Amino acid sequence: MVEFTGKRILITGGAGGIGIETARAFMDQGAHVILVDADEERLAQARAALGSVRIATWASTLDTPAACAAPLDAAGAPVFALIHLAGVFERDTLDPEDHGVWNRAIAANLTNAYDMAVAFSTRFDRREPARIVFASSIAYRRGSADRVPYAAAKGGIVGLTRALSRKLAPDVLVNAVAPGVIETRMAEPIIAERGEDYRREIPLGRFGKPSEIASVIRFLCSRDSSYITGQTITIDGGITNA
Secondary structure, three states, rough: OOOOOEEEEEOOOOOOOOHHHHHHHHHHOOEEEEEEEEOEEEEEHHHHHHHHHHHOEEEOOOOOHHHHHHHHHHOOOOOOOEEEEOOOOOOOOOOOOOHHHHHHHHHHHHHHHHHHHHOOOOOOOOOOOEEEEOOOOHHHHOOOOOOHHHHHHHHHHHHHHHHHHHHOOOEEEEEEEEEEEEEOOOHHHHHHHHHHHHHHHHHHHHHEHHHHHHHHHHHHOHHOOOOOOOOOOOOOOHHHHH
């Protein structure tokens, strides 16, 4: 029997590049996945790519506590792991008359992470320590001059991870990943703007692949990570340490 057989894994931002590869990584180990995303068309495409066995989809913007609880309640059984990848990545002009980018960044990257975790805290599978894995970003470590609200929200994810790892212990292990520049649709603007400059800074000399984030997320949900909680693992080819 493979490790995740019979376990339900809920993935927000599930129709994105990392979301699809994360779903694939768990499904390869027998899991049933629930993909949550705001984009119904891309959810349908994700389901077509992954097949129809042991997969469910849920369209939601996760903009209220009730909306965050809904896919957990609809999962059919208690959920073993919450993988929160949902977020927005917008350029910010620091316009004092327009708070929209800041409000959206905090709501769609941090507030929904908190609401998902609160909902999960009363709905998880209690047969063994459950898991939460959040998506932060190297933007919280390096700063992102053109996307200040995004960097602030991703820094908030690190604080949320640390606090929840204490609050929910020992029943839930809470960790985060902080990807660098990964070859996904979200990163396309950055790669188009200054991809070669970034590439020259990366010791490994290339951008990351979604599967390389998915494998770390799966590890954080596996038995091999049973003594890891409160951590943020940077996955960036070495750029923040170079």
